[in-house]
Amino acid sequence: xxxxxxxxKHLITATGQRVTLRCSPRSGDLSVYWYQQSLDQGLQFxxxxxxxxxxxxxxxxxxxxxxxxxxxxxxxxxxSLELGDSALYFCASSGFGLLxxxxxxxxxxxxxxxxx
Amino acid sequence: xxxxxQTQPGMFVQEKEAxxxxxxYDTSDPSYGLFWYKQPSSGEMIFLIYQGSYDxxxxxxxxxxxxxxxxxxxxxxxxxxxxxxxxxxxxxxMRDTGTASKLTFGTGTRxxxxx
Numbered sequence: 762x763x764x765x766x767x768x769x770k771h772l773i774t775a776t777g778q779r780v781t782l783r784c785s786p787r788s789g790d791l792s793v794y795w796y797q798q799s800l801d802q803g804l805q806f807x808x809x810x811x812x813x814x815x816x817x818x819x820x821x822x823x824x825x826x827x828x829x830x831x832x833x834x835x836x837x838x839x840x841s842l843e844l845g846d847s848a849l850y851f852c853a854s855s856g857f858g859l860l861x862x863x864x865x866x867x868x869x870x871x872x873x874x875x876x877x
Numbered sequence: 878x879x880x881x882x883q884t885q886p887g888m889f890v891q892e893k894e895a896x897x898x899x900x901x902y903d904t905s906d907p908s909y910g911l912f913w914y915k916q917p918s919s920g921e922m923i924f925l926i927y928q929g930s931y932d933x934x935x936x937x938x939x940x941x942x943x944x945x946x947x948x949x950x951x952x953x954x955x956x957x958x959x960x961x962x963x964x965x966x967x968x969x970x971m972r973d974t975g976t977a978s979k980l981t982f983g984t985g986t987r988x989x990x991x992x
Contacts, residue, residue, distance in 0.1 A: 763924075794979065804968065806979035819979055849920060855978070864972070865912070866980060868922035 764788065765869035767852050773875045779840040782872045786833055786854030792816070793835040794855070794866060795827055799848040810835055842876045849873050879904045879971050883983035890959045891991055897944070898954040898986045900969030910972040911952040912980065913943065917965040925967075928952055956988075964990045 764787035774780055786793050795807040797820075806819035810829035821827075824842075829835040839846060850873075853866040880903040890896035902911065913925040928936045928943045936943040944953040956963055966987050970980040 763921075792978070796980075803984055804970075804980075804982040806981070809979060817979060851922060853922075853980075864910075864978065865924055865927055866972075867924060868914070870921045873920070 763867040763869065765852060765854050765867055767850075767869035767872050769872060770870065771873050771875075773877065774842060775877055776842055776844060778842050778876075779838065780842065780874065782837040782839070782850055782852075782874075784835045784837070784852030784854075784869055786835070786852075787856075787867055790854035790856050790867075791833065792855045792864075793829055793833070794853040795821075795835070795837050796851040796853065796868075797848045798851060798871075799845075802848075804851075807837070839874070844876050847874055847876045879906070879909075879973060879981045881969050881971055881981055881983035883969055883986050885986045886984075887987045887989070889989050889991060890956075892961060893958055895955060895957045896959055896988065898956070898967050898969075898988065900952045900954065900983060902950050902952060902969075902971050904950075904971065906973070911943070911945070912970045912972065913941070913952075913954045914968045914970060915963075915965045916968065916985070922968070926954070959990045961990050961992075964988060 766785045791812045794809045798804045807821040809816040827837045849871045852869045855864045855866045882901045909930045911928045915923045926938045940957045942955045966985045968985045969983045
């Protein structure tokens with residue numbers, strides 16, 4: 762158990778809908794990262810938050826947004842869903858998220874999203 | 878831009894044997910971190926081992942060791958005494974040391990441990 766929790770574990774929805782994925786980082790970790798794992802794109806970084814502020818953006822679609830709350834949990838919002846958004850979405854957390862190459866990201870169990 | 882290459886889509890190893898999973902990387906940053914993660918069929922991503930670009934010694938964690946050859950830009954994972962439970966996907970990743978501390982992943986290697 763990494764200490765990172767994600768809910769829900771599975772999500773099945775229809776095209777055009779909106780969903781929210783939730784992540785609670787390990788106790789004490791300030792940084793939260795979101796990744797998408799799909800068969801065609803592999804594992805891709807979406808976005809990072811550090812202590813409530815957006816730190817970096819990756820290949821995140823405009824239909825997707827995220828935030829980190831004062832209690833450090835994070836939510837990833839996916840809207841106007843398309844079939845191609847079906848994927849495993851991971852949240853990871855780390856203690857620093859700053860300019861350190863030693864910081865390790867610990868991953869949650871993931872949310873498997875299926876868009877029908 | 879950083880790039881991670883894993884050229885072995887799949888590998889087989891017999892139980893109790895050692896296996897090496899290849900990873901090469903490309904970066905212009907003199908300071909970087911290299912990670913290996915394991916993804917069993919259940920889907921979770923499990924951190925295995927870390928190697929820093931300035932570390933003088935190869936990293937080891939139990940049965941896992943990292944064969945770090947900086948000049949060749951390779952960071953191969955060695956699993957000793959393979960167990961059935963080692964069957965999984967293995968991903969090599971590099972951490973950016975710029976303003977974004979994201980991980981860049983390779984495409985993974987599927988390891989199957991046989992009796």
